[in-house]
Amino acid sequence: MHYYSTNNKSIKVSFREAVLKGLSNDGGLFMPVSVPSIKRSFIESIENKSFQEIALEIAKGFIHNEIKDSDLEKIISDSINFDAPVVRLNDNHFILELFHGPTLAFKDFGARFMARTFSYFNRNNDKELIILVATSGDTGSAVANGFYLAEGIKVVILYPSGKISDIQEKQLTTLDKNITALEIAGTFDDCQKLVKSAFVDKDINERLNLSSANSINIARLIPQSFYYLNAFKQVKKFGKKIIFSIPSGNFGNLTAGLFAKEMGLKVERFIAAVNSNKVFTEYLVTGNLEPKPSIRTLSNAMDVGNPSNFSRIVDLYKNDLESIKKSIYAKSFDDDQTISAIKEVYEKFNYVIDPHGAVGYLASKDFIEKYGEDNLIITLETAHPSKFVDIVKSVLGIEIDIPERLKECLKKEKQSIRLSDKFSEVKNFLLSMN
Numbered sequence: 001m002h003y004y005s006t007n008n009k010s011i012k013v014s015f016r017e018a019v020l021k022g023l024s025n026d027g028g029l030f031m032p033v034s035v036p037s038i039k040r041s042f043i044e045s046i047e048n049k050s051f052q053e054i055a056l057e058i059a060k061g062f063i064h065n066e067i068k069d070s071d072l073e074k075i076i077s078d079s080i081n082f083d084a085p086v087v088r089l090n091d092n093h094f095i096l097e098l099f100h101g102p103t104l105a106f107k108d109f110g111a112r113f114m115a116r117t118f119s120y121f122n123r124n125n126d127k128e129l130i131i132l133v134a135t136s137g138d139t140g141s142a143v144a145n146g147f148y149l150a151e152g153i154k155v156v157i158l159y160p161s162g163k164i165s166d167i168q169e170k171q172l173t174t175l176d177k178n179i180t181a182l183e184i185a186g187t188f189d190d191c192q193k194l195v196k197s198a199f200v201d202k203d204i205n206e207r208l209n210l211s212s213a214n215s216i217n218i219a220r221l222i223p224q225s226f227y228y229l230n231a232f233k234q235v236k237k238f239g240k241k242i243i244f245s246i247p248s249g250n251f252g253n254l255t256a257g258l259f260a261k262e263m264g265l266k267v268e269r270f271i272a273a274v275n276s277n278k279v280f281t282e283y284l285v286t287g288n289l290e291p292k293p294s295i296r297t298l299s300n301a302m303d304v305g306n307p308s309n310f311s312r313i314v315d316l317y318k319n320d321l322e323s324i325k326k327s328i329y330a331k332s333f334d335d336d337q338t339i340s341a342i343k344e345v346y347e348k349f350n351y352v353i354d355p356h357g358a359v360g361y362l363a364s365k366d367f368i369e370k371y372g373e374d375n376l377i378i379t380l381e382t383a384h385p386s387k388f389v390d391i392v393k394s395v396l397g398i399e400i401d402i403p404e405r406l407k408e409c410l411k412k413e414k415q416s417i418r419l420s421d422k423f424s425e426v427k428n429f430l431l432s433m434n
């Protein structure tokens with residue numbers, strides 16, 4: 001399969017190149033020349049397929065023969081090794097739980113698959129690959145965990161000292177082995193600057209094989225389409241029209257849903273559920289996307305003022321606002337509404353939802369009120385509530401169950417290397433890895 005740049009369709013690269021580069025040289029995002037289709041017969045008999053069989057079928061379509069079937073099977077069985085169950089709230093509203101991976105958020109699907117794809121493409125290179133990332137919290141832990149023990153790859157994560165949550169810090173700093181956490185005396189922006197400087201530094205690039213595991217990498221998007229089909233499998237028996245409500249920030253998750261639809265999954269509508277960062281809802285009204293500085297909210301993984309996957313959505317719909325509107329409904333909710341929703345979901349359904357899922361729930365409810373109850377709505381729960389234990393606990397006034405894997409991680413000793421925000425210190429550290 002070839003991939004083109006959203007900035008220039010005549011630039012075409014292989015899947016391998018799209019993965020290793022992340023971003024096209026012209027700054028565009030990579031899109032498949034054609035979204036593969038899944039055979040009707042496969043979808044009709046989907047209840048007989050395992051999650052991994054579904055994943056393999058989709059991945060093959062996106063990758064073709066660039067990874068041998070047997071190797072791809074191994075990549076999938078190593079990365080998609082936890083479930084994504086659909087649970088019932090009532091007869092027409094379900095929750096798709098995407099938090100059963102190691103870092104308790106849906107980003108595990110993308111990060112784990114991307115890491116193993118990187119390892120595969122780097123397998124004949126005797127130079128170790130060093131993934132360098134700056135994180136403000138969540139992405140870093142998913143990436144670090146994704147690459148944990150990946151062959152031929154080391155990960156160096158820069159995070160701002162004292163500016164991420166305790167849980168996030170533990171998730172970054174307790175892995176050891178091929179993961180190193182650099183605790184920088186500075187802000188997230190400083191961390192990002194240091195990473196950028198490293199990528200253009202001559203000495204570093206001569207001696208090391210550096211790469212970024214960018215959030216816009218196509219290898220992160222593809223595995224996110226797996227669970228849309230796997231969710232359909234679980235609710236197919238009800239025979240209703242299906243709607244997915246997706247708590248959105250950079251719109252990667254939603255774009256993966258659009259891919260699933262293009263592949264042949266029947267989806268009546270997607271709902272883009274956003275917090276007070278609502279440039280996309282405004283776009284659907286005005287036809288213009290006007291990036292804004294991000295606003296801090298309780299659903300902070302969705303605090304995005306310029307969604308990076310927007311260009312993919314526009315590209316997929318050939319810049320036709322009307323067809324985008326037909327596919328996607330969008331609605332924004334503020335923090336007060338988010339808090340009420342966390343309460344409501346607990347009181348009505350005895351279900352503990354996290355602030356991101358709560359925004360998704362609100363959008364689903366709004367949609368049901370507007371368009372009736374004939375459909376089956378699936379709200380994506382993108383993180384486990386224990387990741388946001390302070391908020392959820394204070395809203396509900398109950399103890400929140402902490403999954404065993406998080407307890408284990410919290411017990412471990414933090415290991416970080418403290419550096420100032422001077423580039424020379426980071427540079428010396430990187431060169432010492434060689």
Ligand SMILES: *Cc1c(COP(=O)(O)O)cnc(C)c1O
Nearest residue numbers: 248249250251252253301382383
């Ligand atoms: C990243 C993230 C989101 C937003 O996903 P996008 O693909 O960026 O739209 C939502 N919820 C949680 C918990 C996240 O970590």
